[in-house]
Amino acid sequence: MSDRANRKPKIIKIPGPDHPITIERNAHRIVVVVAGRVVADTRAALTLREASYPPVQYIPLKDVDTVLLERTDHATYCPYKGDCAYYSIPLGGERSVNAVWTYEAPYGAVAAIKDHVAFYPDRVDAIEERPESYSPQQQPGG
Numbered sequence: 172m173s174d175r176a177n178r179k180p181k182i183i184k185i186p187g188p189d190h191p192i193t194i195e196r197n198a199h200r201i202v203v204v205v206a207g208r209v210v211a212d213t214r215a216a217l218t219l220r221e222a223s224y225p226p227v228q229y230i231p232l233k234d235v236d237t238v239l240l241e242r243t244d245h246a247t248y249c250p251y252k253g254d255c256a257y258y259s260i261p262l263g264g265e266r267s268v269n270a271v272w273t274y275e276a277p278y279g280a281v282a283a284i285k286d287h288v289a290f291y292p293d294r295v296d297a298i299e300e301r302p303e304s305y306s307p308q309q310q311p312g313g
Contacts, residue, residue: 181248181250182250183250183278184250184251185251185280186221186251186280186281190221190222190251191220191221191222192219192220192221192222192251192280192281193219193220194217194218194219194220194229194281194283194284195217195218195220196215196216196217196218197216197217197218197228197300198303199214199216199300199301199302199303200212200213200214200300200301200302200303201213201214201216201228201230201298201299201300201301202297202298202299202301203230203235203290203295203297203298203299204295204296204297204299205239205260205262205263205267205270205295205296206262206263206264206296207296208236208239208262209236210235210236210239210240210260210290210295211230211234211235211236211288211290212234213230213231213234214303215230215231215234216228216229216230216231217229217283217284217287219281219284219289221251227289228289228290228298228300229284229287229288229289230287230288230289230290231286231287232273232286232287232288233286235288239260239261239262240258240259240260240271241258241259241260241261242256242257242258243257243258243259243268243269245257245269247272249274251278251280251281252274252277252278252281252284253274253276253277253278253281254274254275254276255272255273255274256272256273256274256275257269257271257272257273258270258271258272258273258288259271260294260295263294263295263296266294267294267295268294269291269294270290270291270294270295271288271289271290271291272288272289272291273287273288273289
C-alpha cells in the first residue's frame with residue numbers, strides 16, 4: 172500500500188448557519204501584556220466570532236513586538252480556518268508556551284485574518300480592550 176493511500180485528506184468546511192463565523196473590525200484599542208511588557212498594541216484588531224466560542228481578537232503582525240515571540244513546532248488544524256502555527260512568549264515562562272497562534276494561509280471564508288495573530292487569554296497577563304475616549308486631534312484632559 173502506498174504512503175498516499177494511508178494519508179487522510181483534510182476536511183474543509185464552510186461557515187454557515189450551523190457553524191457561523193463573522194469577522195469585524197474592532198473600534199477599540201487592544202493591548203496585550205506579558206510580564207509587564209506590551210507584546211501587542213493595535214487600533215486595527217479584527218474580532219472573530221465563531222459559533223458558540225468566545226470572541227477572539229486577531230491583531231495585525233505589524234502591531235506585535237515579534238522580537239518577544241518564539242516560533243514553536245506545535246501545529247493544529249481547523250476545518251474552517253486551515254493550518255495553525257504557534258508562538259511562545261519566553262518572558263512569560265511556562266505559562267506562555269504556545270500562547271500565540273496564527274493562520275498563515277487561512278481559508279477563503281476567513282482570509283481577513285491572514286497576517287494576524289491571536290493570544291490565549293490564560294497565557295498572557297492581560298488582553299485589554301480600551302475604548303478610545305478622545306479623538307486623535309483632541310488632547311487628553313482638554
